[in-house]
Amino acid sequence: MRMRALTLAADDQYEMAIPHRLRTLAIPTVVAVFVTAGVGAISMWRVYDNDRLISHNYEVKSALDALLSAVTDAETGQRGFLITGDSSYLDPYERGTARIHNALEQIASLTPDNPTQTRRLSELRPSVDEKLEELRETVAVRRTNGFEAAQRIVLTDAGKATMNRIRALVGDMHREENVLLTTRRGQSSARFWTAIATDTTVTLVALVLLALVASVSRRREAEAETRDRIALRLAAIVEFSADAIIAKDLNSTITAWNAAAERLFGYTAKEAIGQSIRIVIPPDRQHEEDEVLARLRRGETITDFETERMAKDGRLIEVSLTVSPVKNASGEIVGASKIARDLTPLRLYATELEQKVGERTADLQAANTRLEAFAFSVAHDLRAPLRGMHGLAQALLEDYGSRLDATGHDYAQRIVDEATTMDVLINDLLAYGRLSHVELAISPVDLREVLDASLYAVRDDVQRSGAHVDIAPQLPTVQGNRSVLIQVFSNLLSNAVKFGGRDPRVRVWAETREPRTAQVWIEDQGIGIAPAHQERIFGVFERLHGTETYPGTGIGLAIVKKGIERLGGRVGVESQEGRGSRFWVELPRAEAA
Ligand code: ADP
Numbered sequence: 001m002r003m004r005a006l007t008l009a010a011d012d013q014y015e016m017a018i019p020h021r022l023r024t025l026a027i028p029t030v031v032a033v034f035v036t037a038g039v040g041a042i043s044m045w046r047v048y049d050n051d052r053l054i055s056h057n058y059e060v061k062s063a064l065d066a067l068l069s070a071v072t073d074a075e076t077g078q079r080g081f082l083i084t085g086d087s088s089y090l091d092p093y094e095r096g097t098a099r100i101h102n103a104l105e106q107i108a109s110l111t112p113d114n115p116t117q118t119r120r121l122s123e124l125r126p127s128v129d130e131k132l133e134e135l136r137e138t139v140a141v142r143r144t145n146g147f148e149a150a151q152r153i154v155l156t157d158a159g160k161a162t163m164n165r166i167r168a169l170v171g172d173m174h175r176e177e178n179v180l181l182t183t184r185r186g187q188s189s190a191r192f193w194t195a196i197a198t199d200t201t202v203t204l205v206a207l208v209l210l211a212l213v214a215s216v217s218r219r220r221e222a223e224a225e226t227r228d229r230i231a232l233r234l235a236a237i238v239e240f241s242a243d244a245i246i247a248k249d250l251n252s253t254i255t256a257w258n259a260a261a262e263r264l265f266g267y268t269a270k271e272a273i274g275q276s277i278r279i280v281i282p283p284d285r286q287h288e289e290d291e292v293l294a295r296l297r298r299g300e301t302i303t304d305f306e307t308e309r310m311a312k313d314g315r316l317i318e319v320s321l322t323v324s325p326v327k328n329a330s331g332e333i334v335g336a337s338k339i340a341r342d343l344t345p346l347r348l349y350a351t352e353l354e355q356k357v358g359e360r361t362a363d364l365q366a367a368n369t370r371l372e373a374f375a376f377s378v379a380h381d382l383r384a385p386l387r388g389m390h391g392l393a394q395a396l397l398e399d400y401g402s403r404l405d406a407t408g409h410d411y412a413q414r415i416v417d418e419a420t421t422m423d424v425l426i427n428d429l430l431a432y433g434r435l436s437h438v439e440l441a442i443s444p445v446d447l448r449e450v451l452d453a454s455l456y457a458v459r460d461d462v463q464r465s466g467a468h469v470d471i472a473p474q475l476p477t478v479q480g481n482r483s484v485l486i487q488v489f490s491n492l493l494s495n496a497v498k499f500g501g502r503d504p505r506v507r508v509w510a511e512t513r514e515p516r517t518a519q520v521w522i523e524d525q526g527i528g529i530a531p532a533h534q535e536r537i538f539g540v541f542e543r544l545h546g547t548e549t550y551p552g553t554g555i556g557l558a559i560v561k562k563g564i565e566r567l568g569g570r571v572g573v574e575s576q577e578g579r580g581s582r583f584w585v586e587l588p589r590a591e592a593a
Helices: 002-014 017-084 087-110 115-155 158-240 259-265 283-297 344-403 406-437 447-457 459-465 482-498 556-566
Strands: 244-249 254-257 302-310 316-327 333-342 443-446 468-471 477-480 505-513 517-524 570-575 581-588
Touching: 017 087, 017 115, 017 158, 087 115, 115 158, 244 259, 259 316, 259 333, 283 302, 283 316, 283 333, 316 344, 333 344, 344 406, 406 556, 443 447, 443 482, 447 459, 447 468, 447 482, 459 482, 468 482, 477 482, 477 581, 482 505, 482 517, 482 556, 482 581, 556 570, 556 581
Parallel strands: 468 505
Antiparallel strands: 244 254, 244 333, 302 316, 316 333, 443 477, 505 517, 517 581, 570 581
16 A cells, blocks of 8 residues: 555646657647648649549540531431432431531530630631531432532532631540640640649658657657656665655645554554654653744754653653655745654663673673782792892802902892892882772871872982972862872872983972862973873883883882772873973862861
8 A cells, every 4th residue: 555655646746747748749740640641631632633624625625526526427328318319328427417516515514614615616606607508418418309400509618618627626526625735745744743742741740650659659658667666665675674664744744644654653554644743752751843844844854852752552752763855846845754763672772782791891800900919929929039139149249258359240230230120120019019908998188298298209219310399288188098198299290300310300280170170280390291191101011211221110100090090090291302391190189067
């Protein structure tokens, strides 16, 4: 049902175009066919008319011949009777006389519209009458007065002269008919070829037009077939889409409802089509439809609008809607297509995913903690033999120093130095590991006091470098752990002195940030850090220089980051290479007492 509805809708759009185009070509074609038929008929009629006139000429000519033959027959019969006196010769004479009259009437009836022939006929009639009279008189004389008397009349040559006149007039009339005949034959042939040429031309034009109409309609048919195929394919896509696809008009009346819409909302297409789309909108969200309609009328498309819709059984479904205006052939907005995606599976999947990520993170954290605990215990266990090595080397130098030559002395001293370096490293590692394990007691800590303690912890470095350290007299009290904070600021101050250049100048101050945060700055004017390295220096063993240039373990800033994060704060740096560094630490401020 629905697929058919879509197909029809697609056809509707083109319904106007095809007949119009066909009409444009069909009208001249029909006209051409009628003209062809008309011209053909007229041309043929004119040829036929001419032929009729030609046969008329022949009729006139044969009537003239009949007249002449009748007169000749009558004269022959008269001559026979005159010479022989045998009355059997009077038969042809009488038959001839009788035919003469008929022949004259026929000529008269055939030539009434030809004035020349009528005039000649009027000249012919008295001559024929005269001839008949001469014949009748000689026959009568022969009967009554005998051959001699009749011969005398004949010898006057009056009859011969009449006969010559008749022959001459008949000859003239023949010539007249011959002239007409020649003209008409010429006309007949010309008309025949004109008719053929006209008919051929018009027929060709009609054929071309017909071919055009045929090709246009074939193309239209092919286009219509393609449109049908596309419409069917689209209908199939809509029907089998996993998302609900609905069409509605601007009165919110549902006009299409695919299978996924049936599954999602529980209404069959039969139930839904013709109803208002508001049946799937929960009562407290009805205003959304008004807003959607207003936006559609403005030609807007609404994408990924997350909301709730209601199934037939009253169940609320989380959906993401995409609503686009539908236009008719003339571009007017007549409705909307709506794609409703059920977000429930997505939400379930997201929750499942979050749960899995949580589990994996917990596993990783546990593995990390176990690894750190292992490193911590290894470091711890290494400390005792190291201290032993350090003490023995020290004892060697003190108790047997006088017996060692210079090389032996140097070796023993290097054992003491290396053991010291290793001890620092192990201490740093233990400090870092401890930060992961130890429960940290959080309480208000006076930062000014912490900074004093930190400065005291690095007093040797400060003295050695001749650094000038300026700590602001007023520093806030924060929520934290005193010993962790002393470690953090000792490391930062030690770095500021170490990387502070020839004449280190270190400045420490604090700013308050809302809500309830303190930001402490440790600024030096030393070698600075390129932006590319500013993140990674907070990782374990990340160093930007060799130990010959700047001694160190690469754990100091890792301890800073871990310590501050365990206290719920943040740490960072602003710096440019060669232009000093400003490390900052953000911590929650303690409640004012
Ligand atoms: P260490 O100081 O033992 O090398 P840290 O973890 O404290 O290790 O510092 C890591 C690296 O960060 C240092 O080696 C140094 O390259 C860079 N760095 C730290 N503080 C500063 C500073 N104030 N100025 C310039 N570079 C610094």
